[in-house]
Amino acid sequence: SAVISQKPSRDICQRGTSLTIQCQVDSQVTMMFWYRQQPGQSLTLIATANQGSEATYESGFVIDKFPISRPNLTFSTLTVSNMSPEDSSIYLCSVTLAGGFMDEQFFGPGTRLTVL
Amino acid sequence: AQTVTQSQPEMSVQEAETVTLSCTYDTSESDYYLFWYKQPPSRQMILVIRQEAYKQQNATENRFSVNFQKAAKSFSLKISDSQLGDAAMYFCAHSEGGADGLTFGKGTHLIIQP
Numbered sequence: 361s362a363v364i365s366q367k368p369s370r371d372i373c374q375r376g377t378s379l380t381i382q383c384q385v386d387s388q389v390t391m392m393f394w395y396r397q398q399p400g401q402s403l404t405l406i407a408t409a410n411q412g413s414e415a416t417y418e419s420g421f422v423i424d425k426f427p428i429s430r431p432n433l434t435f436s437t438l439t440v441s442n443m444s445p446e447d448s449s450i451y452l453c454s455v456t457l458a459g460g461f462m463d464e465q466f467f468g469p470g471t472r473l474t475v476l
Numbered sequence: 477a478q479t480v481t482q483s484q485p486e487m488s489v490q491e492a493e494t495v496t497l498s499c500t501y502d503t504s505e506s507d508y509y510l511f512w513y514k515q516p517p518s519r520q521m522i523l524v525i526r527q528e529a530y531k532q533q534n535a536t537e538n539r540f541s542v543n544f545q546k547a548a549k550s551f552s553l554k555i556s557d558s559q560l561g562d563a564a565m566y567f568c569a570h571s572e573g574g575a576d577g578l579t580f581g582k583g584t585h586l587i588i589q590p
Contacts, residue, residue: 391574391575393577393578395577395578397519401582402567402580402581402582402583403521403567403578403580404580405577405578405579408575408577418577450519452521454521454578461526462573462574463509463526463571463573463574463576464509464511464523464526465511465523465571465577465578466523467513467520467521467522469518469519469520470519470520470521472519
């Protein structure tokens with residue numbers, strides 16, 4: 361197992377601003393992913409965070425809106441840019457662990473974002 | 477494209493009884509992975525159980541077991557001896573493995589009646 365932390369745990373932001381969410385893992389990681397969970401909804405994959413290269417985005421998500429960095433194996437950031445109330449969601453990072461099953465994802469505690 | 481369908485928005489069960497949550501999925505792959513995740517009010521996603529599609533044996537983790545029917549593309553979760561702490565949203569998820577992310581169903585809200 362691993363400890364996956366996210367900062368901040370929650371935030372309230374004004375429309376038009378940006379927020380950067382951090383995800384840190386205390387173990388060696390192979391893959392890192394970012395998901396969005398809109399209020400009362402399921403989780404939707406935003407992108408795969410690739411170490412040292414551009415993230416791979418899912419249909420409907422673009423780099424200008426959700427820039428992602430992954431400077432090393434155990435750390436990634438997701439920025440929500442030019443926010444609108446529709447961006448109010450829980451944002452979660454997930455990882456697969458080195459030495460574990462390649463398909464088995466473990467999730468961070470999530471960041472609850474409210475945009476006014 | 478992969479899809480995951482959970483047809484039960486909400487289920488209720490008496491404490492100590494058994495409940496089964498349904499999940500169906502669609503994929504064109506022959507090799508893939510299926511999961512059940514639990515999300516309590518704390519919103520932490522907790523992996524409950526994992527199934528490899530190429531394994532015919534149903535996965536089991538203590539009180540949690542699955543009924544995996546590959547031909548029917550069905551993956552139900554059985555919770556035995558339900559406990560109050562089992563109350564949560566349960567999400568069924570599919571992955572084609574490796575670098576792929578998860579595709580989730582809409583979830584089933586499980587209520588445990590004391």
